[in-house]
Amino acid sequence: MAEINRAVKGTNDILPDKSYKYRFVEEKMLEIASLYGFREIRVPVFEHTEVFSRNVGEDTDVVQKEMYTFLDKGGRSVTLRPELTAGVVRSVIEHGVLAGALPAKVCYVGGCYRYEKPQAGRLREFHQFGVECFGADSPAADAEIIALAQQILFTLGITGISLKINSIGCEKCRKEYVNALKGYFEGRKQDLCDTCKERLGRNPLRILDCKSPICSKIAQEAPVITDYLCEDCQSHFNLVKENLAAQGILFEIDPHIVRGLDYYSKTVFEFVSGDIGAQSTVCGGGRYDGLVAKMGGRNTPALGFAIGIERLMMLLENMSVNLPEGKECILFVASIGEKAQIAAGKICRLMRDEGHEALCDLCGRGLKAQLKYADKTGAKFTVVLGEDELDSGKVIIKEMKSGDMHECNINAIPEKVTELSLKAALGSLEDSVLNNG
Numbered sequence: 001m002a003e004i005n006r007a008v009k010g011t012n013d014i015l016p017d018k019s020y021k022y023r024f025v026e027e028k029m030l031e032i033a034s035l036y037g038f039r040e041i042r043v044p045v046f047e048h049t050e051v052f053s054r055n056v057g058e059d060t061d062v063v064q065k066e067m068y069t070f071l072d073k074g075g076r077s078v079t080l081r082p083e084l085t086a087g088v089v090r091s092v093i094e095h096g097v098l099a100g101a102l103p104a105k106v107c108y109v110g111g112c113y114r115y116e117k118p119q120a121g122r123l124r125e126f127h128q129f130g131v132e133c134f135g136a137d138s139p140a141a142d143a144e145i146i147a148l149a150q151q152i153l154f155t156l157g158i159t160g161i162s163l164k165i166n167s168i169g170c171e172k173c174r175k176e177y178v179n180a181l182k183g184y185f186e187g188r189k190q191d192l193c194d195t196c197k198e199r200l201g202r203n204p205l206r207i208l209d210c211k212s213p214i215c216s217k218i219a220q221e222a223p224v225i226t227d228y229l230c231e232d233c234q235s236h237f238n239l240v241k242e243n244l245a246a247q248g249i250l251f252e253i254d255p256h257i258v259r260g261l262d263y264y265s266k267t268v269f270e271f272v273s274g275d276i277g278a279q280s281t282v283c284g285g286g287r288y289d290g291l292v293a294k295m296g297g298r299n300t301p302a303l304g305f306a307i308g309i310e311r312l313m314m315l316l317e318n319m320s321v322n323l324p325e326g327k328e329c330i331l332f333v334a335s336i337g338e339k340a341q342i343a344a345g346k347i348c349r350l351m352r353d354e355g356h357e358a359l360c361d362l363c364g365r366g367l368k369a370q371l372k373y374a375d376k377t378g379a380k381f382t383v384v385l386g387e388d389e390l391d392s393g394k395v396i397i398k399e400m401k402s403g404d405m406h407e408c409n410i411n412a413i414p415e416k417v418t419e420l421s422l423k424a425a426l427g428s429l430e431d432s433v434l435n436n437g
């Protein structure tokens with residue numbers, strides 16, 4: 001197939017046989033977030049390039065290697081969002097949200113764009129669900145968003161996932177740590193990758209997040225931030241742990257987590273799975289107390305996380321978690337002849353007005369082919385309209401599963417089908433109660 005007839009490398013089409021799963025998962029995430037007071041925010045897919053380059057960090061992989069940046073026809077440099085936090089912060093500052101009641105809690109679902117090497121769990125267009133909480137500096141807030149992420153993962157049926165937490169301190173305590181890191185990496189400079197050699201002078205913390213195997217091996221032995229935390233950061237971290245323990249949330253302390261974006265401070269965390277290969281981080285987040293002020297807003301503590309939706313779906317698939325398909329076809333109205341086709345259209349319309357999915361022939365097919373199609377759609381009931389039915393005003397509704405036939409007035413089809421499908425639903429409920437009891 002010619003290349004232009006294929007989706008761009010690293011992008012995915014999600015067809016109806018899978019899209020319902022994405023919708024279910026996304027709605028579930030928004031619903032659980034709302035239990036914690038988070039409300040949906042929608043921000044643009046692209047922003048002025050500086051929104052990301054300055055705030056995600058000039059020395060991060062995301063900014064150095066992965067951004068989709070281009071000049072628009074007006075000559076402005078714009079960038080497809082590689083993540084949503086920076087755009088959300090820009091938005092809440094611009095609209096004065098931070099001058100209102102705090103904490104302000106927002107959540108989002110949206111596409112992200114990173115020019116990465118496509119592989120399982122790593123795409124160029126992927127989707128994140130995330131939350132941001134502004135104006136809360138207490139460790140209780142850190143514990144609350146971690147609890148939310150965990151509740152989402154658990155509710156969706158995900159097991160075998162571990163929570164790793166760390167504190168990367170504040171500007172104050174990080175100074176001394178960065179010096180120690182610099183000293184450590186200086187001694188091993190010749191082995192670092194070229195990007196990290198450059199990072200050494202400017203931002204040695206970034207070397208800890210380098211994906212090159214040699215750099216990450218060297219990073220394993222590096223000094224850890226937890227040995228350098230100031231009193232304030234240490235006590236914040238202790239209280240986060242205490243809050244988590246009080247809620248029965250199990251965690252592991254991993255002093256090597258720094259996260260891939262520059263704006264984090266104090267708490268950082270990841271939910272990691274053993275089941276989806278190398279790209280194992282399903283959710284990452286933490287505090288970013290300095291970002292709002294850096295972006296021109298008033299000094300506001302903030303924190304959040306993002307879940308990679310494709311990675312989450314991989315997990316659900318591996319674990320064979322079944323997700324409900326939602327809507328299903330209740331009635332197929334087959335028709336013989338033009339008059340009956342028109343009547344079938346009208347019956348479908350009445351069904352749909354009642355909120356039921358109903359289908360009829362749109363291709364002028366013969367009866368046999370129509371019923372074959374009805375079977376493929378999984379219709380629960382079918383009805384056949386021909387001249388006789390139109391003349392007599394009576395039809396037979398066939399219940400596909402049992403083969404039972406029910407006579408009814410042509411004008412009463414919607415009511416009769418509603419009644420029959422309620423009965424059928426009750427019947428299968430009773431069956432399952434009997435089987436389980």
Ligand code: ATP
Nearest residue numbers: 116121122123126260281282283284306307308311
């Ligand atoms: P990684 O270490 O895997 O590169 P990251 O630190 O770049 O992740 P974040 O920027 O914190 O990730 O994004 C949050 C989540 O978004 C990740 O934990 C992951 O689930 C998902 N994610 C990030 N990049 C990609 C990608 N290229 N393809 C698919 N999902 C991704």
Ligand code: MG
Nearest residue numbers: 061062116260
């Ligand atoms: Mg990354």
